[in-house]
Amino acid sequence: MRVRIPAVATALLIAALAGCAGPGDGSRKHATDARGTADAKAPAGRSGAVGAPTGTHSPAGRPAPAERPGDLPGLGPRTRAEVPRDAEQVVVVTGGGRDATRSTVVLYERSTASGKTGDREGDGGGGTAWRAGPSWKAHNAARGWTDHHRQGDLRSPAGVFRLTDAGGKLPDPGTRLSYDHAVQGFTISGTGAEGEPLAGAFDYVVAIDYNRKAGTSPRDWTRPLGADRGGGIWFHVDHDGPTQGCISLSRAHMRTLLRTLDPARHPVVVMGPADSLAD
Template sequence: MRSSLVILSVLLALTASVAAGAPPDAPRPTPERLADTGGGRQLIIAEAPESGSTTGTLTWWERRRGRWTRAGSAPARFGAGGLTEGRERRQGTGTTPAGLYDLPYAFGVRPAPAGTAYPYRRVTDRSWWCQDNGARAYNRWAEPLPSDCGAAEAEHLIDYRTQYARALVIGFNYAKPVRGRGAGVFLHVDGAGATAGCVSVAAGAMDRLLAWADPAARPHIAIGTSAGELAVTRY
């Protein structure tokens, strides 16, 4: 299985470091080891030790005067099924999709924390996220639940008051959804344990992230492994 996986882009840019004249063992900020950071001035990196891991680290970075600077860090949780490449993920596997994604908007049961500039949508008792592969609203917020989206194939967002107290939508399978690949992948507040495929952090870290994220800086999230098993490719 390992031989069929693409080597993690985070680790491959060492070649670029050598070509630029930097010593091979010179420490470099993690975003500078990525082949693609999304083109913005802010980047969130969710990194697990290996593909089977359910815990790891989330760090967030901003580019200042041409250099990446770490703005924060927190322990992170991943899917109960570990991580898998985004283009190969299947719905219902409990895996977190590796890749580089945009962050379309934030939402939450609670109000946005002070200082939040990101587009923020409040959850109500009419708010659902449709995961029904046969529905027109597949992998979309729906309010109210559409008639072609079965309630058993959707998340009633307000039922997850802890996890969705505050969250960011991860743009996995979002712009042009592929049926069966997966829906409702978020960066949200920790629950009781591993997630169903999302990335989660403690409530305080989520608040700091939302106060930090600047839509004008076009933040992205890179999800991958430090073991080099999965590709951080823009999907």
């Protein structure tokens, strides 16, 4: 399936930007092509509904709860309860701290002893297990993480979000997700927070369903929670520096992620600092 979105007027696009391709941290500006898109930031949420806002996290230094067989490593009972029952692929993005800009990404896939899909993570039946992929290094936002994302706060939203749509400046590398290939639509220029060039950052992207309409191109700027809650939170190609809210991976790891995610397996991302995920 291919999604095609008409070109957006420059003034409207600039007004929508709030993320990796939008304004920087106040001391440096991140520029985009006049027709480019950005990595706008939006509120992060942690409640029973995937992508809805929440707001608490584990106190610093509190021991993580004991994990049971079949649990996703590093996730506490509250976080595990937010993982949808139908999710058979879970991308866990673990930040080193509330203000850290670097994180670790691991893709887990559900399996059972019989080779069939289990009913739910941690169901206690003894037959469900999660198979871990390799650990990948990543960048998150320049000011770390938040449980209540706001446009321009330079923090990545913590929470559990669906992964439904992808796109990029480069052709589809073989993903099962809906992929919007748009050369100009994913063109970005300028420099990042540490002076690194941003060119190529949107060669491949996977939209994180935070404050966006699922089933549309990553370039769709519909914001169900309102524009002040940000949006345009993506996985995208790393530019060797922190983002404005997105999660960035190496080009090779982005290609692997795109080729692995399967909408039939209802993939989600669980993302945030380690102490918050341990709740």
